[in-house]
Structures are given as C-alpha cells and as structure tokens.
Amino acid sequence: MDWDSLDADKFRDEAGAIAGLLQAPPLSPDQRPAVVADAEALVVAARKRPRRRGVVESFLAEYSLGTAEGLALMCLAEALLRTPDEATRDALIAEQIGSADWARHLGASDNLFVNASTWGLMLTGRLVEVDEAARSDIGGFIGHLAGRLGEPVIRAAVAQAIRIMGEQFVLGRTIEHALARAAREGLSCSFDMLGEGARTQADAERYEHAYAGAIEAAGLASGGAGPQAGHGISVKLSALSPRYEATQEARVWGELYPRLARLASLAASHDLNFTVDAEEADRLVLSLKLLGRLCAEPALADWRGLGLALQAYQKRAPEVIARTAELARTSGRRLMVRLVKGAYWDTEIKRAQVAGRPDYPVFTTKAATDLCYLASAKALIEASPVLYAQFATHNAHTLAAVHAMAAESGVAIEFQRLHGMGQALYEAAAERFGQATLRVYAPVGEHEDLLPYLVRRLLENGANTSFARALTDEHIPPSVVAADPIAAVEAHPDRHSGIPKPVDLYAPERKNSAGIDLSQAVERQRLAGALAQVDREALAAGPAGESEPVRSPADGRIVGRVRPASSDEIDAAIASARAAQGAWDAAGGVARAQTLRRIADAIEAERERLTAILAREGGKTLADGIAEVREAADFCRYYAMLAARDFARPEALKGPVGEANWLERRGRGVIACISPWNFPLSIFLGQVAAALAAGNAAVAKPAEQTPLIAAAAVRICHGAGLDPRLLALLPGRGETVGAALIAHAGVDGVAFTGGTETARAIGEALARRDGPIIPFVAETGGLNGMFVDTSALREQVIDDVIASAFGSAGQRCSALRILFLPNQTADAIIEGLTGAMDALVIGDPADPATDVGPVIDGDARAALERHLERLRRDAKVVKQLPVPGVGTFFGPVLAEIAAADVPEREVFGPILHVVRYDPEQLASTARALANRRYGLTLGVHTRVEGFSERMRALVPAGNAYVNRAMIGAVVGVQPFGGEGLSGTGPKAGGPWSLTRFAVERAVSVNIAAQGGDPALLNLGPS
C-alpha cells in the first residue's frame, strides 16, 4: 500500500477539511438532540456520584494549572524525585513552595490523596514540629519555610507528598503490582510501560525487555481470554529505537522492526490485544508502514489482537481509517483500532510553527477535533468486522454519540479510559445505557518515569478546552459541558483566530519563512531532484576567465568553478557601487523594503536548489541547509521591516516651541561584507541585506571555500530587481581580496563574521587607514559552555547536547564546546551521550538520513586532529565515532577534561569537552570559562530558576538558552551576537541591527526665524 501518499493531506486546508466533515454529519438530525440529552444526563449523574472524581480529575479541580499552586506542584512532580542531591532539592522546593498559597487548598478537595498532598506540602504539625502560632497562621508559616529548608524532615515530607501523589496516577510500580490491583478492582487493562523515548540502543533494549515482561505477565493473567476480553499492552515505538524517524527508514527496518515483531509475536502467543500507540504526526506514515509489515507476517496470520491508535485531531484521520480498513481486508485479518483525540496537540502546533510548515497537521479548534472524532467513529463502526473499534475518551458527548452510533448499527465496540480518569462518567454511562465493554489504559512504572507522564496528562487534561476540566468545574452548567460540537463547528466553521498559520507567525510585520518537511517522501524526492540538477550544472562564481575548481568536502567532487576578483575589478565594483548608492539611499526605507521582500520570496522559490548547493559545496546536511535558506529569507524580511520602520521618514523629536527638530538615518555609502563558510548563504546575505536595508551598496567577499552559493544568492538578488551595481560579488582570498577591500578608500564600513584573530587584524588595518573613521561590525567565535544541574532531565540534556555539539559537525560559532556536569549525574549523562553518539549517522550530507557531514576542508580537519592529539595526551578521550573513507570527515569526539584545562580558544568542529564539577565549587569552575573572555552562547539545563540566573551572571553571554539546544537562533526572535572576544554588536537579526550601517543626522530648524510657530499660535482655547 502507498502509505506515503497520505502525506498529501497532512497539512490540508482546515476549512476544506471541516467542510468535508460537515457535508456528511456523523449524527442524523434526530440523533443530535438525543445525544446531547444523554450527554447532559451523564454529566449530571457523574457529578452526583460519591466517588465522582478520579485522582487526576480531583487534582485538576483543586490545583488548576492556571494557579501558582498547580504549576508549583507540576514543577515539583516533574523534577523532585529524580534530583539526587539535597541542596538542589532544597532549592527546587524553596522556589516552588514559596511561590504559592497552599493554605487555601487545605481540606478543599474531596479526594483523600489530593488532600494528603496538600497536607504534606503544607508540612503541618504531623510532619514537623510547628508551634501554635504557626498552626494558626499557616500561610505565614509556609512563607517562612524557605529559610528552614535545611531541615531533612521537611525535604523528606515534600518528597513523600509528591511520591504519594504520583503513585495515584499509575496502576502499579511493577506489572505484578498492576495486575494484582487490576484483579482486585475487576479491571480489564491495556498496560503502558512508562518512560521517555529511547535515546540509545541500551534504552531501547531495556524497554523491549520491560514490554516483553509485561506481555508475559499480562498473558498469564489473561489466561487465554482473547484480545477483547483479556488484558492488552500498549507500545510506544519511540521507546524501541533511538531513531524512530522517517528519514531513518533503513535503520527503522533493521533495528526497530525486529524488536516490534518479537513483541508482537509474544503478544500473539498469548492472544493479547497489542496496540501501537499514536505519536507525533511526522511519524504517522512510518508507523503505518511498520504495521503493514506486521500484518504480512505469516506467523501472525490468525491473531486478532493486533491494533493501533489513531488520532482524530489529525486532518488525515478519516483517510487513515479507510486505509487501515483496506489493510485489514487485503491482509485478511481483523485489526483493533483505538480512536483517540490525540495527546500532542500543543507540540504539533509548536513544531509546525518552528519548522515553517505550510499549515498544521491538526485542527486548531477543539470542536473540529470533536467533530472529526465523531466522523471517524462512524467510519470505524462501519468498517466492522475487519476493524474492531475501541473508543478512548472521557468526554460525555463523545461517549453518548459513540454509544448512539454503535447501538444503531448493532456493532460490538469497546470504550477505554485512562487510569485515574473518567470512572464516574463510565459508571453513569453503565447506569444509563447498560454495562459496556470498558478497558483502562494503565500506566506502570517507577516514580522517576511516571512523573513526566503525569505532567503530560495534567497539561493535556488541565487545558480549559478539556472536557475533564469542565466536568470538575461545577460552575459550568451541564448543557455547556455536554454541548454538541457539530453545532459549534456549524456556527464557527473557521480555524482558530488565535492560532495563525505558521507563515503568519510574525504578521503583520513580516512573513515567516517556509521549511521543507523531510518526514515526507515526496519532499525528500524533490530535494534529490534538485541535487541531480545541480550536479548537471556548471556552477560558477566571479568574473569570466581562468578559474579554479571548487570541490565538495564530502567526496572531493568538483562542484563548480571560481575566479577571484582582480584589483581592477574591485576598484570598478566599488566605483559603480558608489555611483548607484545615492539614489538607493534617497529612495527611502519603504522602497528598499519592497526590494528586500522580493529577494526573500525569490530565495524561497529556489530553496531546494539552494539547499542542494549548500550540501554539495558546504557539506551541509539537508536539514541544516533548509534551516539556512530559511534564515536567509528571514534576514531579508526582518531587515525590510526595520528599513520601512526606521528609514522611511525623519523622526520628529520633542523640543521647545519655535523650532522643528528631527533625526534621520541615511546610508553610509559602500559596505564591505566579509562572510564565513559555515553559513555561506545566510550570513552572506544577512550582512548584505543589513547594508542594503540601511541605504548602502554592498561589495561582498564570500569565504574561499563557498563562493558558489554566494554567487547563486547574488544572482537571485539581481534577478529580484536589485540594481546590480548595488551588490557586487568579489570572490577571493582574505589576504588579497579581503585586505584590498578593507584598505580601499571607497569603502565606508566593514561587516565581518569569522575568527577572532581575523577580526583583530581587520580592526588594526582599519585603524591604520587614512581618511574617515569607519565602523566595523564583527561577529566572531565563542567558547560556549552548557551548565547542567542535578534537576535536569537526562533525555532532554542528551538531545540538546548532541544537537548543540555535533549538529553542523560542530561548525557553528554558537556550538557547544564545553559541557559542565555535576558529579552526581555525570556518569549517567555521559553514558547516555555516548550511546546517543552511536546512533548518529555520519556520511554524505545530501542523504536525508545523515546527521553529521564533513568538516569544511583538510586544514580544518588537521586542526581538529591536532587538538585531538593533545586531548589524547592530556585528557581522557571517552569516545570518537568512525568516519567514511572519502571526504574531509572528522568523527565526533567526547573528551573529559579538568576544569582548569578549559581550552584557551575555540576549536571549530565536533569535539565536545566535558568537565565534571562539584556543586560546591561551581562558581570557580564557571569562572575558568568566563575568564577566557568570550561571550557568545551559554546553555543551562535545570529546573531551578535560581541556578539559571546564577549561571547567566557568572558566565555572561550574548545568547543564553535555558532547557533547550543552544544553536539555531531565529531572526527577530533570538537576535544573535556576542560580547567580549565574541563580537562588537549590534546583534544580527535584532531590533538595532541596522544602526551601525547608518549615519544619523539631526536637523534643527528655527521656525521662529520665519516669523513664529504656527502650531503654537493656532492652539485652541484650552
């Protein structure tokens, strides 16, 4: 089956998708009021039940995420128990406890455990000695708590409270406990083994082992009851491979599939329901391919328990159901399908915005998701008997509607709820409709694993659009809680007005750039086509004449040719630039903005081709190339916005009557732009666009290694209507062309990005120039550190360190060079990092599977090898990855060094230095880095805000990133640039980027000299 074609509708227009759903409403006009009446009755009955709330619901009712206490509890729950040391736990508790008003929750919940956690957190007299005064003023007591946190009993009490609370959200800490409890409570379950996704093969093995154990135990307990009546298991594929990604298909088949097949066979041997959970939208097609293959396994032929979860919030849901039914028919088997709304809604919205997707893969309104769920439910029921429908919901209307559809069709179905939720609702439903088949999704795991799960559930169900939240809020009338979503969509069939399409994220100021979705086969093929096309072309840079080859760092092939500019050509270019600049400057910021926006559009129109040139010439992976093309377009649009805002007209200034004062900004003249090879498109064009936006002409020297992409960019600029005299490409060496530009009397300013030493040399050369003193904007290197404390989440640290240190083969000035790990957690993190390094793909950057391409040339590699030699001698090289035989590759390295041995200067490539630190010595350890006097990027991983503040003060940096990767600054969102040895400012892509490219002229006119100030004389009576 052609699963890839499902991607055609991934970002389907929402209005069209909704119109399609409304065309054939899932409930008839007669059914709709009856379903609403049923749903209302369920709400009323559920609210009346004595045990009306599960613990999740009670928690939400008491500690809504809109309150300081709810957030504090969530933060504590997420981090406290995994934090090994007392000092950090105290800091965490102090920050969170101190931020909230616990007294108002005292005894307020009808759920014992939610109350117990309040009591625990309030640290009443039962846990610590509190005098009478404190008892009568418990709020004041809590307020003073921060000062007493050293007391072990308080720490223990809070930890215990969180533990008690957390335990309510799992059925058991082990599968045996969970099974025993299920038996006691008469539950039929689908067990979920908790944990974060695998980051290493060892993680994946561990999860496979845990799932296998659970299948064996659940199989024995089910005693051959079969997939409908017996227990089942839910499997997250992201737990079975560190690289469960569409771009890693070969690996998915080689590593993940065999694990999945082994688990499925085991489940089949016990005749259990085995459900593949639904994860992110980018993984949908891949998950269906895996399922398709399982369906074709002869050994699993007679098994009726294989299943999958389907998300109704995805616009593709109805199509996926149709395809799944076809799969079941063609493979001659019955599949079990759990219909959910979807647990990653906010993540999907964020990812689409960050990646510049054409739209969202999910609906933007809750009502549309509900409608799609009902339409999908109808389709599922109609697909019986090849599909067995399982409906996972805690929503009364959804439940009542599904019940009505199933009753009408006479098809046997199953409902599912999460442990800790929906119990009262399903009891009410059993009373009203009779007992239905009900399965409980039952998380099993230890404290460390369950708490992040808990936090996700709380976020998902604590949202104010959530049914669970509305049910618990007695102020919301049942008619509102149980309202018909079809009516809501009919009344407002539009997308959500507060969630703009990704392209409109920065509207009205500018368009967001568009990305390329590498998870789609069709997009990967388009890039392959662009690569083939580029390979056929004769790429060239510089004037015609005798030229030199430009070679690919990946395999040495000739990508194109370049001829360096001669000194006559430099003179001529500067002369024509000067001739054209006056008119360009006089045209004003608004006109210049239009040209820059056209350039941005033209860049995006050629994004596949530009990405291909970046891969061939610069050795950039496709993902890096796509991000770079986007950044280039963003620079043009952002500077267009600044030009139109700050250079459109003189700015009137306040002053005394009788005179007019204004300030205007004008271009300086001709700016020399000297850019590096590591961002040969975006920095090249970013400098040029800044110069042009401010009213200058630009003469641009690309790096020696990457003239072809610069030539392509210049052609695009000229093609988009920029007077060719305003932008000249002058390829050549720094020592010749670069030096000539800097010394040239016709140059009025220099923008440079590159090494600190080169910047210093340029600064000295400029100081020696005769004539006007001209500005020098330099962005240089960094010695960038990341500080992790013991509260940080291991998986998050691993992801962000790998991306920051080895992304772009470490050839970003923002890249992570030195990772500081606390002694307590260093071993576990280093082990995770080396495992995650093993999962990296090093190779041809033009292959979508590749994570790490080559370094730029032989010199760069030799410098890295020299540094590695030193590390082998003086430090501990923990790991180096192997590299392909051709090309200038350098395998990523992880080496441990002592704090005192922090490198003196930047080592530009994929070498990660790790320093273990004693938290007592943190300040002196940090100073070792700060004393190097760079100040570009800083990373911090912690759940303690105070730690983050402290690190930012100890190690000043132009760009600090907390709990995320420290690369990938976005234009206008994270203005980029450092201080100290890292650059002069102003930042690129920031609100003041253009200031140094402009002169400021203040004009003061004495109006009184002409006879008086008419504005003053014409003032009204009062």
Ligand SMILES: Cc1cc2nc3c(=O)[nH]c(=O)nc-3n(C[C@H](O)[C@H](O)[C@H](O)COP(=O)(O)OP(=O)(O)OC[C@H]3O[C@@H](n4cnc5c(N)ncnc54)[C@H](O)[C@@H]3O)c2cc1C
């Ligand atoms: C047994 C079980 C198994 C599950 N397995 C999975 C799984 O494998 N994969 C998975 O992703 N989830 C899974 N879930 C989680 C499930 O997706 C959520 O619990 C479910 O969405 C909540 O739906 P509801 O009908 O109970 O609540 P409701 O409150 O009616 O719906 C909430 C849902 O609406 C959607 N939503 C919220 N706001 C918006 C908006 N503005 N625009 C569009 N949609 C919006 C979201 O999907 C949100 O989760 C499972 C849930 C259960 C009960």
